[in-house]
Amino acid sequence: MKQTYLLIVLIFCSCAQNTKEKTPSKGAVEIISAAENVAKEVTEQINNGTTFKEELQKLKTKKVPLIDSTSFDIFIDESDYKTINAEAFQLPKIYKNWDKENDKHRAVSAYRLNLSDDFYTVVVTVLSGDEVMESKLINYDLEGNVIASEMIAYDETVESWARTKSRIESNKITIDYQYTVSEDDEDGPVYSVVKIESDGNFRVLGIRDICYELVIKELNLDESKLIPTLQAFKILPNSPNEAVVVIPEIAVGSEEEGYLEFNTHIALVNTASKEITHQYFESHETNGWISDAIHLREITIDTAPYDHSEDVRAFGIRIRFIGSSQVNPYENEALSLFVKSGNNLKKILNNFEIMEYGGEWSGDCDGEFLSEEKTLSISEEKTNGYFDIIIKNKLTKSINVKDELGNCDTKETFTNKTSVLKFDGKTYR
Structure with a gap:
């Protein structure tokens, strides 16, 4: 795959170089621009794929079934916060406001799950500002592209708080939502079940x-x-x-x-x-x-x-x-x-x-x-x-x-x- 990409890049670059020897016409300028865009896109794909797999290998692998109850209680010291390559795991694409000034996101923990030979699975914990923390289970194809993501754990420190935890199995996620508005107003747990399909996509199950x-x-x-x-x-x-x-x-x-x-x-x-x-x-x-x-x-x-x-x-x-x-x-x-x-x-x-x-x-x-x-x-x-x-x-x-x-x-x-x-x-x- 990489060799094919590089061959395309070389062909476009060669065309661009030859046109520079003459006064470039409008069509030649368009070819040069197209060549540069293709080269940039191909290079990003190659680099992202390589970085994704390299970063993936660094993660600890956990076995299912397991309970993920990630919360602020787990992150006590600053050393508990790890450095995770957000770009490698394409988190800015998953979180649309990743770099928003008032709600800046930071990946602080991650681990792998082996759910299938046809896709990769990573659980990433993200801190949003100083008051919200959540974990997402993300499935990637074998090239490192995001297939689907689902929030499996959530915690917040504000007075009116909500908390979520999940039981992860090889083919489904059971999500337990708990909401508390005040000490006198406490609801019981609410459940949802998400099916992990064979292609890595998710399907929310009805009752x-x-x-x-x-x-x-x-x-x-x-x-x-x-x-x-x-x-x-x-x-x-x-x-x-x-x-x-x-x-x-x-x-x-x-x-x-x-x-x-x-x-x-x-x-x-x-x-x-x-x-x-x-x-x-x-x-x-x-x-x-x-x-x-x-x-x-x-x-x-x-x-x-x-x-x-x-x-x-x-x-x-x-x-x-x-x-x-x-x-x-x-x-x-x-x-x-x-x-x-x-x-x-x-x-x-x-x-x-x-x-x-x-x-x-x-x-x-x-x-x-x-x-x-x-x-x-x-x-x-x-x-x-x-x-x-x-x-x-x-x-x-x-x-x-x-x-x-x-x-x-x-x-x-x-x-x-x-x-x-x-x-x-x-x-x-």
């Missing part, structure tokens, strides 16, 4: 992503056995600090072409404390979560008010299947209901079909279809301590035929039925 990662980690799930598009997340409307997380896991040995079986993992997560409070597991052998010619297309969480007693509310998990045949269309949706039971979740309604659609047709017009849709409502009557569930079932039969003019006519007939589900002490039947 959905945080809960997915928490459940996957705590339940020790193999990510290669997960299909993210089938995962589900929803905050309970009656309990804003609780979220339901559903993660289907491909069962070991069930992977065949066009055929998959899934184990069921359901967790209730406290979004404030980031803890799993309740969980449920069911094997692929009994849960019916199979995807073959009838594809498991979607899993959703149903938070309708399924109040099964005065103090017990269930939530639902819906699974939707769609057939792959065009001449024999098929669609099915089933609902299961869950309630808390100790530290676990208990299923009280198992894969109850709430929608089914199927039929057969020519692909043009002629055909016959049957759809069935069920709605659930809670009765005032109880069985074994739980309210009964009233089922209203609407059946629609459709027949398509072509008339004498070739138009496709549809005739529909409707049937309505009502039934009741009662709790037998373990489940609704």
Whole structure:
């Protein structure tokens, strides 16, 4: 790379020198100016790259996971403040007001992290004036150019202060923000999680992503056995600090072409404390979560008010299947209901079909279809301590035929039925 840069510089400089032997024309002046700019830019790139790598080698390397809680408490004596080459680490580009007179910045500490073979990672502590100190985690490409930066620690000495610390792992940063306005007005910690992508960029995770990662980690799930598009997340409307997380896991040995079986993992997560409070597991052998010619297309969480007693509310998990045949269309949706039971979740309604659609047709017009849709409502009557569930079932039969003019006519007939589900002490039947 350096040899290519130097060759370009020599060619431009040679052109510039030859034009000086004659009276330079306007075009020659432009060539000379361009040559000088290119030479300056190339030289800066070479020097910056070399300086960056030289300065990088001087830094101490730390291992992850680690907690960075950099603050003024760590810098007691003047000897605690180190000399860091700000230009080599391109800090003036990261801090737009680096040389501002009233808020001058000074890099006072730095260390390395080995997070990837594809980029370099440096944590630099910067003093802004005399009252603010912060540390940034910065990722650089292999040429020493900044990819992305994120503040991971912050401290200030003013009366109304804020402090930040972070837990750094190989692929994410968990940032803990703490703010205090006065002794009588103290807020609890606020968290954010930043994902470190494989290319060195950062992505701030929302509560959905945080809960997915928490459940996957705590339940020790193999990510290669997960299909993210089938995962589900929803905050309970009656309990804003609780979220339901559903993660289907491909069962070991069930992977065949066009055929998959899934184990069921359901967790209730406290979004404030980031803890799993309740969980449920069911094997692929009994849960019916199979995807073959009838594809498991979607899993959703149903938070309708399924109040099964005065103090017990269930939530639902819906699974939707769609057939792959065009001449024999098929669609099915089933609902299961869950309630808390100790530290676990208990299923009280198992894969109850709430929608089914199927039929057969020519692909043009002629055909016959049957759809069935069920709605659930809670009765005032109880069985074994739980309210009964009233089922209203609407059946629609459709027949398509072509008339004498070739138009496709549809005739529909409707049937309505009502039934009741009662709790037998373990489940609704």
